Amino acid sequence: MNWKNLIISLTLAGSLIFTMSSCTSKPVSSDVSEKTIEVEENMSKNLKIENELSDEIHIDQLGYKTLAKKIAVIKGQYKKFQVINSKTGVAVLTGDLTGNLKDESSGDTVCYADFSKITVPGKYFMSISGLGKSYDFLIDDSVYTKINDAMQKALYYQRCGMALTTEYAGEYSHADCHKALSKLYSDETKKIDVSGGWHDAGDYGKYVVPASVTAAGLLLAYEFYPQAFTDATRIPESGNGIPDILDEAKYGIQWILKMQDSESGGVYHKVTSRGFPEITTMPDKDVDDQLVMPISTTATADFAAVTAMASRIYMTIDPAFAQNCLQASKKAWEWLENNKNFVEFKNPSDVATGEYGDSSGKDEKAWAAAELFRATGNEKYNKYFVDNYQVEGFGLGWQNVSGFAAIAYLFSDVSGTDQEKVDEIKKSWLAKADMFTSTGQKDGYLVAMHKMEYNWGSNMNVATHAMHLLIADRLKVDEKYTQTAEECIHYLLGRNTLNQSYITGFGSKQVTKPHHRPSAADFALKPVPGLLVGGPNSALEDDVAKSKLSGKSPAECYIDDVNSFSTNEVATYWNSSAIFILGYLNSNK
Ligand code: G3I
Ligand code: 9MR
Ligand code: ZN
Numbered sequence: 001m002n003w004k005n006l007i008i009s010l011t012l013a014g015s016l017i018f019t020m021s022s023c024t025s026k027p028v029s030s031d032v033s034e035k036t037i038e039v040e041e042n043m044s045k046n047l048k049i050e051n052e053l054s055d056e057i058h059i060d061q062l063g064y065k066t067l068a069k070k071i072a073v074i075k076g077q078y079k080k081f082q083v084i085n086s087k088t089g090v091a092v093l094t095g096d097l098t099g100n101l102k103d104e105s106s107g108d109t110v111c112y113a114d115f116s117k118i119t120v121p122g123k124y125f126m127s128i129s130g131l132g133k134s135y136d137f138l139i140d141d142s143v144y145t146k147i148n149d150a151m152q153k154a155l156y157y158q159r160c161g162m163a164l165t166t167e168y169a170g171e172y173s174h175a176d177c178h179k180a181l182s183k184l185y186s187d188e189t190k191k192i193d194v195s196g197g198w199h200d201a202g203d204y205g206k207y208v209v210p211a212s213v214t215a216a217g218l219l220l221a222y223e224f225y226p227q228a229f230t231d232a233t234r235i236p237e238s239g240n241g242i243p244d245i246l247d248e249a250k251y252g253i254q255w256i257l258k259m260q261d262s263e264s265g266g267v268y269h270k271v272t273s274r275g276f277p278e279i280t281t282m283p284d285k286d287v288d289d290q291l292v293m294p295i296s297t298t299a300t301a302d303f304a305a306v307t308a309m310a311s312r313i314y315m316t317i318d319p320a321f322a323q324n325c326l327q328a329s330k331k332a333w334e335w336l337e338n339n340k341n342f343v344e345f346k347n348p349s350d351v352a353t354g355e356y357g358d359s360s361g362k363d364e365k366a367w368a369a370a371e372l373f374r375a376t377g378n379e380k381y382n383k384y385f386v387d388n389y390q391v392e393g394f395g396l397g398w399q400n401v402s403g404f405a406a407i408a409y410l411f412s413d414v415s416g417t418d419q420e421k422v423d424e425i426k427k428s429w430l431a432k433a434d435m436f437t438s439t440g441q442k443d444g445y446l447v448a449m450h451k452m453e454y455n456w457g458s459n460m461n462v463a464t465h466a467m468h469l470l471i472a473d474r475l476k477v478d479e480k481y482t483q484t485a486e487e488c489i490h491y492l493l494g495r496n497t498l499n500q501s502y503i504t505g506f507g508s509k510q511v512t513k514p515h516h517r518p519s520a521a522d523f524a525l526k527p528v529p530g531l532l533v534g535g536p537n538s539a540l541e542d543d544v545a546k547s548k549l550s551g552k553s554p555a556e557c558y559i560d561d562v563n564s565f566s567t568n569e570v571a572t573y574w575n576s577s578a579i580f581i582l583g584y585l586n587s588n589k
Contacts, residue, residue, distance in 0.1 A: 047082055047094065047129045054132025058445065061494035061507035062147065063138030065585070066121060069483060070139070072113040073445050073495055078128050081113040086123040086136050093118055097128075103444020105451040105555040106497035110444045135494070135508035144489075147506050148582040149233040150530030151575050154504075155214070155248050156235045157518070157528045158572055160206060160255075160283065161195035168236055171524040177283035178204065182271050182290040185348070194271045194292060197255025200354065201571040202279075202516040204286050205272035208259050209356040210398040210573045211252055212302035217396075217576025218249040219306075219313050220407065224474070225583030242317055245579070250321065252572075253310050256303055257328055259292075264338075265331035266295035267303040269345040272353035279562060280521045296345035297336070298356075301364030302401065304332035308371035309408070326375060333372060333381075336365060356398060363392055363402040370408035377414040385409060386418045391428045396464035397457070398573055403464070407471060426475055433472030433481055436465050440484040445555070447491040448484055454554035456566050459502050459535035462488050463577035470584050482584070489581050492532070497555050503578070504570070505529025513562040515569040520562050531570035532578050541566035 056075040064070040072081070077100060083093040097111045113126060118139055126134040157169065163176040181191035197206045198214065222229055222245050229243040237247035259268045273288035311326035347355045358364075366389040373381035385405070394403035406425050409417070440448035448465045449458070466488035473481040494501040494509060501507025504514055504527045511533050513520075519527035538554040540546045544564040549557045558567045 047080060047091075047127075049082065049084055049089070049091065050127045050129065050131065050133045052132045053135065054128070055499050056131060057126055057128060057134040058495045058497070058499055059126060059134050059137050060490040061135050061137060061501050061509065063140060063143045064490075065141050065143060066119045066139055068116070068486065070114070070116045070118065071446065071487075071490075072115070072126050072134065073110050074113060074128060074131070075108045075110055075497075076131070077109070077111055078131055080129065081115075082127045082129075083113075083115045083118055083124050084127055084133075086125055091127075092120075092124070101444050103497070103555075104442075105449060105454065105553060106444060107553040107556075108444055108497055135499075144582055144585045147503065147530070148228065148579070148586050149230070150505060151503070151532070151579050151582060152218075152229075152245055152248060152530075153233050153235060154528060154530035154570075154575055155198060155218075155252075155572060156233075157530075158198040158200075159251060160197050160199050160204070168234060172518065172522060172528050174282050174518070174522070175284040177286065178206075178290060180287075180290065182292045185291045185293050185351075188291075192258075192292060194255065194258045194268075194290075196251070196258065198252055198572050199283065202514065202565065202569040203272075203276050203353065204281075204283055204517065205270060205276075205353045206255065207270040207272075207354055207356050208256060208267055208299035209269070209302050209358075210354075210571065211256055212299075212306040213396075213398050213401065213404075214572040214576045215249045215252045215256065216306050216309060216404055217573065217580055218245050218252075219309055220404075221576070221580040221583040222246055222249075223313060224470070224580070225587040227588060228583040228586035246314070246317065249310070250314070250318070253306065253325065256306065257324065259299070260303065260328055260332060261295060264295070265300075265333075265335035266339070267300040267332060267335075269293045269296040269299045270353070270356070272351070274350055275352045277517065279515070279517055281517055282521045283518060285521075286517075291351070293351065294345065295335075295343065297339070297343045297361035298345065298358045298364045300332050300335050300339075301361055301368045304329045304336065304368035305364070305371045305401070305404065305408075307332070308368065308375040312371075312375045329368075329372060329375070333368060336368065358399055362388065362390070363395065363400055363405060366390075367401045367405035367408065370405045370412070373416075374408050374412040374414055377416060379416060382416055382418065386421050389421070389425075391425065394429065394432055394468060396467055396577065397460055403468065410475065429468070430472055430476055433469050436469055437480050437484045440487055445491055445496055446484075446487040447496070448488060449491075449555075451554045454536045454538045454557060456537045456539065456541060457534045457571065457574060458537060459492060459532055460571075460574045460577055462491055462535070463532070463574065463581060466581045467577055470581065485581060485584065489578075489585065492578065497553075498536075498558060500558065500560070502533050502535050504531045504533070511560050511568065513560055513568065515562055515565040530575070532574040533568050533570055534574065535567065537567045539566070 058073040082091045166173045184190040229245040233244040307325040307329035314322040369385040396403040436448040466485035469481040469485040536558040
């Protein structure tokens with residue numbers, strides 16, 4: 001850069017601090033408590049400050065932490081940008097736009113504005129002469145605090161089997177739901193109590209496989225970033241001395257426990273009605289018969305994994321619950337030992353709800369073994385893991401859980417852990433993190449996503465890639481990992497080709513019509529807040545997507561339409577993966 005900015009920081013107390021800064025220098029550090037106002041004197045005087053919003057300036061619509069790297073992505077080619085203080089209208093920074101990159105996933109040609117050196121908290125917007133201005137955004141260290149609480153609270157709104165009272169749910173309150181006994185599909189004369197848990201998504205089905213992943217995500221978020229989670233998100237358990245995230249995970253796990261067949265130890269795959277209720281059905285008005293579907297290998301193994309994990313995490317917080325979890329986990333493992341052949345779940349022809357099918361239970365069983373070994377130190381689980389674990393993509397979603405298995409083994413401190421196996425997994429984990437980093441660096445919107453990864457729930461891919469990177473940083477501290485993870489959250493919060501914030505209730509361009517039955521059916525104007533929608537899906541798997549999105553680039557295959565369930569539904573396990581990143585961002589690191 002060939003000019004110098006003279007930033008005059010005026011403290012409210014009236015003293016003057018002069019800070020010289022050039023574009024290449026490190027961020028100017030500021031004393032937040034002194035509330036400084038910045039005024040800039042430079043070439044910006046000649047640039048027009050635009051008033052019209054432009055869809056082509058892409059920023060994180062919430063904003064950035066004070067010392068974060070702050071980049072806006074601009075579609076097209078322009079020369080200079082300005083960042084304006086929204087309150088004063090004064091330009092605080094002028095800079096050159098850099099880069100000229102064709103983004104594979106959107107087809108956009110983009111350039112970049114780096115405004116990292118603005119470190120003074122405040123509300124700002126970006127102006128590009130001849131193009132327009134961006135939405136307002138904040139620079140503030142607590143910029144992701146509210147959303148962290150809201151994304152946890154969203155799981156409370158998904159709770160089944162209890163009334164959501166106005167005290168906690170406000171305009172989203174409803175009477176209790178799905179409390180009646182459920183019939184076993186295999187023998188409808190048998191009825192069992194499987195009330196509780198979370199509605200999976202925009203539907204009211206309850207499925208063990210994804211619910212285990214949701215609970216595991218919450219427990220991991222807490223384990224890695226305990227400082228980020230409070231006991232004050234305004235759920236019924238708030239103030240009980242236990243972080244709300246653990247109360248919420250327990251609510252889900254208590255239901256998971258009910259899905260175990262007490263005789264065999266096997267775990268029923270799901271409980272749902274035969275079909276999906278109308279989109280305008282409130283939970284308490286959905287009175288169709290609930291059927292408990294047969295036991296599967298994946299449900300049983302995921303169950304064993306998450307209950308073993310819970311036994312470790314709640315050991316001192318809630319010992320009785322922890323004990324229950326461990327017993328149930330061991331019992332599920334017995335079922336797996338007695339049923340070595342893969343028991344697949346497939347929807348019978350008269351059931352149309354989510355299948356959560358899989359062609360292999362290997363990764364689920366390895367996860368169970370790793371968690372049971374970590375919880376008990378018992379060599380038989382260790383041996384199973386060491387003999388059977390294969391590095392298979394390190395998935396952190398419902399279908400591939402090998403990432404959860406790896407985390408359990410990598411961070412286990414029980415004696416007997418096989419160091420060679422640890423080293424092998426660690427090496428592959430870091431190699432994958434390096435791959436995500438370079439994918440992110442090549443991507444126009446800086447998100448670690450390949451253009452083939454925009455499928456159903458692509459936002460979960462974004463979030464789990466960030467999760468992978470954050471865990472890599474724990475294995476080998478490297479700023480490029482945390483940086484690439486941060487770029488992923490910026491994508492979810494609006495710095496994407498559609499300028500779309502994908503989390504309900506947050507950002508300037510919000511999701512207004514998610515495929516979420518309570519939001520579609522209630523009288524509230526806005527959808528339930530804090531829910532991550534699936535996002536772009538280039539496979540066009542619903543009628544709206546087929547008719548409205550055909551011919552679009554992968555990253556553009558999203559539509560804010562209540563009927564586009566393949567792009568605009570919500571899901572608890574998408575939320576939990578994003579909560580993990582928010583844990584990082586709110587842990588003051
Ligand atoms: O794995 C393939 C991949 O190899 C291929 O390249 C890609 C092309 O699009 O497709 C991938 O498969 C997709 C798979 O999700 C990925 O996990 C399928 O097309 C897609 O149909 C499948 O979607 C699942 C969807 O249910 C339909 O079964 C979603 O993952 C899953 O999150 C979603 O879950 C639903 C429940 O069934 C019901 N409740 C709501 C929930 C959320 O939408
Ligand atoms: O609403 C359902 C959603 O929760 C599921 O994820 C999705 C895929 O299984 O299916 C939705 O239900 C649709 C059904 O599959 C086809 N008819 C329209 C339904 C939406 O109201
Ligand atoms: Zn319910």
